[in-house]
Amino acid sequence: MRRSVIKIEGLQKTYGSGESAVQAIKEASCEIYSGETVALLGPSGSGKTTLITMIGCITEPTSGKLYLNTQLVYEGKWQVGDTRKLRRENIGFIFQSHNLIPFLNVQENVTLVPQMNGVGDKEANARAVELLEYLGVGDKLDKMPSQLSGGQSQRVAIARSLANNPKIILADEPTAALDAERALSVMQLLKKLSTEQEVAIVVVTHDERMLPLFDRILRVEDGYVREDPKS
Amino acid sequence: MINLAQRDIAHSLGKFVTTALGVGLLVGVVLIMIGVYRGMAHDAMIVPNDIAPDLWVVQKDTLGPFAENSRLHEDLKYALRGFSGVKEVYPLTFQSLQITQGTKPIRIYALGYEAGGDFTPYALVEGRAIAIPHQEVIVDTKTNFNLGDRIKIGRNSYRVVGRTHKAVSSGGDPMIYMDLDEAQELQFLFSNEQIRNDRARGGNAASIDTVNAFALQLAEGHNSATIAQEIARWKHQQVYTAEEQGEILTKNLIERSAKQIGMFTVILLIVSSVIISLIIYTMTIGKMKEIAILKLIGASNFTITKMIAQQSLLLGILAFIGGNVFAHASADYFPKTIILIPADALKLMVVVIIVSILASLSGIRTALRIDPASAIGG
Numbered sequence: 001m002r003r004s005v006i007k008i009e010g011l012q013k014t015y016g017s018g019e020s021a022v023q024a025i026k027e028a029s030c031e032i033y034s035g036e037t038v039a040l041l042g043p044s045g046s047g048k049t050t051l052i053t054m055i056g057c058i059t060e061p062t063s064g065k066l067y068l069n070t071q072l073v074y075e076g077k078w079q080v081g082d083t084r085k086l087r088r089e090n091i092g093f094i095f096q097s098h099n100l101i102p103f104l105n106v107q108e109n110v111t112l113v114p115q116m117n118g119v120g121d122k123e124a125n126a127r128a129v130e131l132l133e134y135l136g137v138g139d140k141l142d143k144m145p146s147q148l149s150g151g152q153s154q155r156v157a158i159a160r161s162l163a164n165n166p167k168i169i170l171a172d173e174p175t176a177a178l179d180a181e182r183a184l185s186v187m188q189l190l191k192k193l194s195t196e197q198e199v200a201i202v203v204v205t206h207d208e209r210m211l212p213l214f215d216r217i218l219r220v221e222d223g224y225v226r227e228d229p230k231s
Numbered sequence: 232m233i234n235l236a237q238r239d240i241a242h243s244l245g246k247f248v249t250t251a252l253g254v255g256l257l258v259g260v261v262l263i264m265i266g267v268y269r270g271m272a273h274d275a276m277i278v279p280n281d282i283a284p285d286l287w288v289v290q291k292d293t294l295g296p297f298a299e300n301s302r303l304h305e306d307l308k309y310a311l312r313g314f315s316g317v318k319e320v321y322p323l324t325f326q327s328l329q330i331t332q333g334t335k336p337i338r339i340y341a342l343g344y345e346a347g348g349d350f351t352p353y354a355l356v357e358g359r360a361i362a363i364p365h366q367e368v369i370v371d372t373k374t375n376f377n378l379g380d381r382i383k384i385g386r387n388s389y390r391v392v393g394r395t396h397k398a399v400s401s402g403g404d405p406m407i408y409m410d411l412d413e414a415q416e417l418q419f420l421f422s423n424e425q426i427r428n429d430r431a432r433g434g435n436a437a438s439i440d441t442v443n444a445f446a447l448q449l450a451e452g453h454n455s456a457t458i459a460q461e462i463a464r465w466k467h468q469q470v471y472t473a474e475e476q477g478e479i480l481t482k483n484l485i486e487r488s489a490k491q492i493g494m495f496t497v498i499l500l501i502v503s504s505v506i507i508s509l510i511i512y513t514m515t516i517g518k519m520k521e522i523a524i525l526k527l528i529g530a531s532n533f534t535i536t537k538m539i540a541q542q543s544l545l546l547g548i549l550a551f552i553g554g555n556v557f558a559h560a561s562a563d564y565f566p567k568t569i570i571l572i573p574a575d576a577l578k579l580m581v582v583v584i585i586v587s588i589l590a591s592l593s594g595i596r597t598a599l600r601i602d603p604a605s606a607i608g609g
Contacts, residue, residue, distance in 0.1 A: 053604045058527060088529025099524050099606060103242035108233050113528055115232045144242075160528070172607045 004070060005167045005200045006032040006055055011064035011074075013050050024050040026223035028064070034167055035198045037191055037213065039205055041228070042220035048204045049172065051220060055202065056091055056170050057083040069167055088117055092161025092199075094171035098153035100145040106132065106156050107141040113163045124163075131159040135189065151182035158189065162197070169193075171203040175210065187213050235525075235534070236541035239518070250510055251546050255553025257503045258583060262558040263565070264496045265575045268489050270568035275401035275480040278342065279473070282352040284321070284446035285455045287471040288462060295469070296325050296444035297401055297476075298484045305415075305440040307466065314461060316453030321350050322442040324414040327404065330384055332375055339374060339407045340400035341384075343414020343442075352446075353408055358393030361410055369393040373405035382407075385417045401484055403567040415439045500582065507550070508590035511543045515594035519601055526603035535598050540591045547587030551580050 013025040024047045032038050042048045053059035054066065057073060057080075066074035068090055073079055080086050100109045110128035115121065132138045135155040137148075145153055154174060161169050171190070175183030187203075187210045194201045203214070211217060217228035240247045275297075287296070288303070288311060295301025311320045324343035329336055344352055346361035353369060358378045361367045368389040370376045380391045389409065398406040409417075419439035421429070449455055459470035471479070515522070522535055555576060562569040 049604075049607055053607060056527075058604045058607075084526065084529050084531060087527070093527055093607075095524075095607060099520070101521055101524060103235075103239040103521075104233065108238065112233055112530075116529055116531070116534065121232075 002033040002035070004031050005034050005068065006030075006202070007065075007067035007070075008055065009065040011051075011054060011066060012062045013047070013054060013059065014062045023223055025054070025061075025220075025225075028220075028225040030218060030225060030227070032200050032202060032216075034200050035194055036215045037194045037201045037203065039203055039211060039214040039217045040220060041205065041211075041217055046220045047223050048220045051225065052170050052172060052202065052204055055168075056093065057087050088113060089164060090166055090168060092164065092166040092169040094154070094157050094161050094169060094174045096173040096176045098145070098150070098157040098177075100153060100156055100160070102145050104145075105141070106137065106143050106145070106148070109145070109156060110159045110163050113160060117164055127163060128159065131162055132156065135159050150178050151185065154178060154182075154186050155189070158186070158193070162193065162199075167199060169199055169201045171201065173204055173206065175205070175207060180209075183207065183210070234541070235538040236545065239538065240542060240545065247542075247546070248549065251549035252553045254503065254507055254510065254546065254550035256557055257499065257506065258550050258554030258579070259557035259561070260554075261496055261499045261503065262554055262571060262576065262579060263562065263569055264492055264499065265579070266558065266562060266569035266571045267565075267567060268492045268496075269570035269572060269575070271401070271403075271485045271488060271492075272481050273570050274399050274403055274568050275485055276477060277398055278325075278340075278352070278400060278406065279476055279480065281354065281398065282321070282323070282446050283473070285449040285473060286447040286459055286462070287473070287476045288445040288447060288466075289443070289469045289471070291467055291469050293469055294479050294483060296323070298479050301443050301469075302441050303443070303445065303468065304438075305442050307468070308445060310466060311445055311447060311462065314458060316449050316458050317447055318450040319350070319448040321345065321352075321446040321448075322411060322444075323352075323446055324411065324418055324443050326414065326418045327400075327402075328384065328407075328417075330382055332382075337374055338402075338404045339370075340402070340404045341407045341409060341414060341417070343409055343411045343418075346410040353393075353395045353398055353406070355393045356396045358391070360393060361408070362392075365410075366390060366413065367392045367410070369395060369408040371395045371398045371405035371407070373397070373399065374407065384409075387413070389413075397568070399568065401480060411442070415441065500586070503583075504586045504590055507543070507547065507587055508593050510546065511539065511591050511594040512597060514542065515539060515597050518598075520606065522598050522601050523603050523606035526601065527606045532599055536595050539594045539598055540588065543587045543591030543594065544584065547583045547590075548580075551583045554579075 009029050011025060011028040015022045015024055028051055040048050050059060054061045061074055107128050110131060111124040114124040114127060135158055137152050137155045140152060175186050190201050191213050193199055218225055219228050289295035290301040290303055293299045293301045305322050308320045308322050311317055321344060326341045328339050328341050330339055351360050366387055366389045368391055370391050372394050376382060376391050378391055381388050416439060419441050449458060455472050459472060462470045525535060558571055562571055
């Protein structure tokens with residue numbers, strides 16, 4: 001049975017005030033379910049990043065409602081005391097350039113989030129090894145990020161995003177820095193994850209070739225979000 | 232939980248250690264400045280401590296013989312010996328001189344005393360005391376003269392018969408010890424031409440039986456303050472106890488220099504604080520992306536603050552260790568005495584720790600302002 005993991009109702013975001021005010025998101029409403037892969041498409045400056053940072057509780061909306069895992073997170077103001085804790089416990093992030101912490105090795109990059117959540121070292125390490133093996137980089141545990149290829153780094157980044165067993169993964173152009181072959185491989189991996197682990201994955205992308213891999217496509221244009229009729 | 236500060240330092244260890252050692256040089260200079268002050272206070276007391284009198288008799292209304300000029304007739308010694316409780320009276324002269332060693336000029340401080348007796352106002356490390364008071368001297372090792380060397384002082388040449396080690400004046404000049412008669416000639420005897428001129432003018436040549444001070448040793452059981460009062464009253468001279476002379480030397484004589492060094496030390500500490508602060512700030516700016524990622528994946532402010540504060544603290548501690556090593560390694564190469572004592576180092580460590588923590592505040596403030604959204608995007 002599908003569970004709602006992200007629900008936004010009339011979400012708006014305005015930067016600045018008065019005459020210099022810029023409405024980045026004029027109206028966004030949608031619902032995303034567990035196990036879904038959703039592409040967020042739109043031209044540069046359309047508000048994709050603003051939308052994803054609002055869903056990720058990084059940017060505070062101006063108005064509207066935001067639910068994560070059916071919990072009301074925003075309505076006029078944050079409804080949770082610690083948004084960082086909420087993020088740490090519920091959301092995984094994947095970035096355009098892998099953005100691994102350069103001074104931590106592969107295993108430490110993955111264990112950091114569960115450890116911050118209070119998971120013991122032994123359990124966090126076991127989870128990291130399991131994930132890294134699952135993603136095909138189990139032999140790179142002691143390597144530093146600078147010693148990995150782009151594809152390997154992105155796999156480690158995916159492992160890190162999964163380390164806290166999130167129900168939501170927000171990915172910002174995760175294949176932009178990869179060649180076509182590796183990009184396809186990473187997208188297939190994300191698709192597999194969403195199916196096997198029932199994770200809702202929202203991916204900001206420009207790559208139209210990847211669209212067949214998504215369950216749904218949301219287009220962000222002129223500050224409005226609408227479901228792509230083709231999906 | 233992974234220690235982020237430790238991992239970050241390990242990742243760029245060379246850079247961190249080099250930075251810490253750079254700051255360490257500054258800390259070392261602060262320590263040396265404190266050592267210079269300690270050295271001054273120590274040097275000032277070397278000669279009085281070697282002479283070790285109970286009382287100093289000097290010219291009335293002066294702070295002699297070290298802080299001010301003092302002149303007394305040598306024959307006053309007979310009168311002083313007559314005071315009840317006075318065991319020994321040692322007439323002394325003190326004089327700053329410049330001699331040459333090869334072609335190199337050396338500033339020295341000459342002490343004249345009645346050689347040949349039991350009184351030896353120095354601690355020999357080699358050679359012997361002046362046995363025959365005839366053109367023999369004892370020098371400090373710092374002059375670089377060796378036993379048997381001949382030194383030209385004034386009109387005469389003197390042979391080195393003994394050496395002391397680290398015997399210097401309050402100004403840091405190495406000591407040279409000579410017989411009183413020869414020291415008096417050196418200090419008070421006019422040139423032949425001036426004596427001739429003085430005679431032609433009908434005057435008498437001035438007596439050279441003059442000294443700068445008398446060092447008195449008292450018999451056991453006698454009160455030094457009482458005897459000092461008696462001498463001052465009946466002989467109209469200034470009398471200081473050993474403690475009072477010590478006070479004059481360490482307070483009056485070096486007070487201004489001590490203040491100067493104190494101000495330098497404070498300025499250096501401020502400069503060190505600013506530099507540590509700038510380094511931590513720069514280190515934080517260099518990690519803006521990583522801090523944004525950490526915040527985005529949920530790291531608390533405490534985790535980020537701890538990382539920066541620990542690095543700052545470690546930088547301070549490493550700088551302190553480096554500074555100590557530098558100060559101890561270089562102390563002996565300074566021309567003046569540098570005395571490094573653990574108590575000063577401990578106090579400085581506390582200051583460095585406080586400065587490091589305060590210095591980390593600017594970095595922490597910057598880190599906490601970083602927008603986690605900046606981690607998203609290319």
